[in-house]
Amino acid sequence: MEHKYISTDVSIFCKGCGHQLIANNTEKALQKLGLKPKDVIFVTDIGCHGILDKISEVHTFHGLHGRSGALAAGAAMGINNPKKKVIVFIGDGGATIGLQHLVDAAVRNVNMTVIIHNNFLYGMTGGQTSGLTPHGFKTETNPDGKQYQNYDLSSMLSNAGGSHVRRLVGMGDFSEELYQAFKVQGFSSVEVMELCPSYGVKFNTGKKVTDFIESAGMEVKLFPEKIRSPYTQNERNIASSLFNDCKAIPVKYKNSLKKPLKIVLSGSAGEGAQLAAELFAEAAVASGLNITKKGSYPVTVGVGFSTAELILSPKDIQYTGIVTPDIFIITSNDGLNHAKAKLSKMKKGILFIDSSLNPVAVDPGVEVIQYKFRELATPRSAIFLALDVLLKYVRVFPAEAFENVIQNSKIGAKFNMEVLKKAEVPKK
Template identity: 40%
Template sequence: MEVLKKILTNTKMPFCPGCGHGVCVRSISKSLENLGYGSKDVIIVSDIGCSGLVDPLFATHTIHGLHGRSPALGVGVTLGLDNPNKKVIVIQGDGGATIGLQHILEAARRNIDMTLVVINNLLYGMTGGQMSGLSTNEFKEYKHSNDDADPYDVVNLAHQSGAAFSVRVNNISNFTDVLKEAISISGFSLVELSSLCTSHGLKKVSEMKHYIVAEEKLTNNRPVGVSIKQNTISLLDSAKILTPQFNSKIKDSIGIVIAGSAGGGIQSAAKMLAQAAILSGLYATMKGEYPITVGTGFSVAEVILSKKPIYFTGLEKPNAVLVVTEDGWNKVKNRITDDSKVYVDAKVNSNNSFIAKDFLKAGGKKGAALSAVSYWVKESGVFPIQALIKVTEDSKYVTSLQKAIEGAEKLQELVYVEKK
């Protein structure tokens, strides 16, 4: 282990006054420090909800997961690390435990060597105090809830699924000692800590005893779950290396946003732009955004091209914005600044003075984005258009892609149109 460093940062606790989450966070920190763990020895995996606010409080490695999915992330981190000197601590609320219960049971079934801390304040605190699957019947009666289904007992469920150690702790003064015991266990340990939600639930610790389940400690003597190691070829070994073949005239960096509709080749066009930039001796990043439906709605991609290494991939003020459909326009119109140069398809109702061209006509529905990219590359002179043509050569759609690029050649005369 590393030389001991404080587990917590000096960041102010973000919780409501009187919230029990602060006590839980401090107890987790104290237990880790008492066991000799340093900040770099610990990986905190957090969930959504009030418990998900803990990330900036810890000076450790942190990972923020989707609602209920933090145990699954914890399993992956633990098996990937395969290091007994490191400790994975997963933190979620009773809401997250309800939503992702199967992930908890799977971690217990495999007896993964990590600790899950379920901070149970008996409700969904961040969304207004709705009941969770761990809300007791007594508490639901107190809140006049019409949910008459018995709650889950997550401690017993974890035990029955094979957890090495599972415990419920209601007494705040015992939090640290029990957490130390749980973290020291080899295998999967679950600790349910009772917490106050002074905004939507109980106001005093003394009231809690009437609405919570009695403390319980359960153990299983099982071998620790491990990942089966296999010798496989790295995916990087088969990756194509892009060696610079062209030159670029840019001296700093340029950020480009490409926007259109899902299924319209937006992400592919962005990827080809980034690859062409690399072929021209530039550094490049590319990331996409689109709805979960994938086949409908908007599709947006961000590309950064730079003469120097790129350490931050955020793009707050794009230099160029290329829009080929109404879906894309509605998604990115608020990101345009006075310094953004904007290119839109002639059919987009942008209501502004932008460079308007028939990108859809030039490239078709699936090639319009590439036509817009080609037009911008040619007009800006960022690198030779031959670099963009070059990256299409290995695609099975090479003919249609190069047709989209050629279509942009016919649009070279700039026309500024005032949209009515």
């Protein structure tokens, strides 16, 4: 024997515990596999099985109760080396709380073997019922026997696509079965059925493990093997820098702004408020201004209001909120309803509002401009028209800057630029 993987000459589990048998058979199976101990990684978690670490001669990774499936998957994907063998030791309690981790590892066919120590209960904490406890099995928390069936874990893992899934009764020599599982490149699991000598036997006197396997209708077998490629980390086609598609915007236009200008756009979701504000922001930068744009919309994104707050300034901008806007643009009923609170705070400035909307009470100091944005530009382009009209009316920077940005954007080819170019400027 060249290497030792587990020091099995010392028994660390309760007398008669199947976990010791699993440790012995694992050692034998690994001997047959012949890997170097430094090529084997045991991943364990909280549960009686987890004390295996201290007699293991291989790499050990010991984490949270039930999370060893995910921890091992992370390690296996991170190591990404078919020559390294990741073996997970987990109990039926851990497999209950960490069920999704195991299913997910099987779906991805992560290169790892999971040994499920299924003794039908939580042994470390006193013998409580787990998700894998079979119907009728008595535990501390179900002294009259569990009233409903167990998860058929191996069926689930097989259905999830695990390459090699087996259930066996934990008696005698099952090292060959473990060896077959360890040999697999991809996801393999072996569910070892056993009775906990401290609680399982005590609560279910005279019963054998096979009685429960039989009554639960669980099949002891190698489930149909799947010919699948194991998960491998492929090289991704990535950008060398996130700035590659975020180039500096040259200043091509002049602006007339001496102090910050705060604009709020308020429309309906799906009508382009956010995109219009972003393109407007780009035009402002191309006109030598600093700008911030803050979006607000309901969590559902596609319905209700959509507002954007724009601050333009010749100097650096710090606070990006707008308490009182200088200019308000409202192009829809959703936008109007959402805008009311902020609108009531305006004592001066300009309100551009779509003509189709009901009249709204504002402070006499606010100049109100009604305009057929929706009718002239269609609802989807109404905010674009409103911003264009704003620029032509207030002359912060040339409307041409905004129009050129729209034209060169992803919507440029389909956008009806004529509507903007022909837009009448309201009379002062």
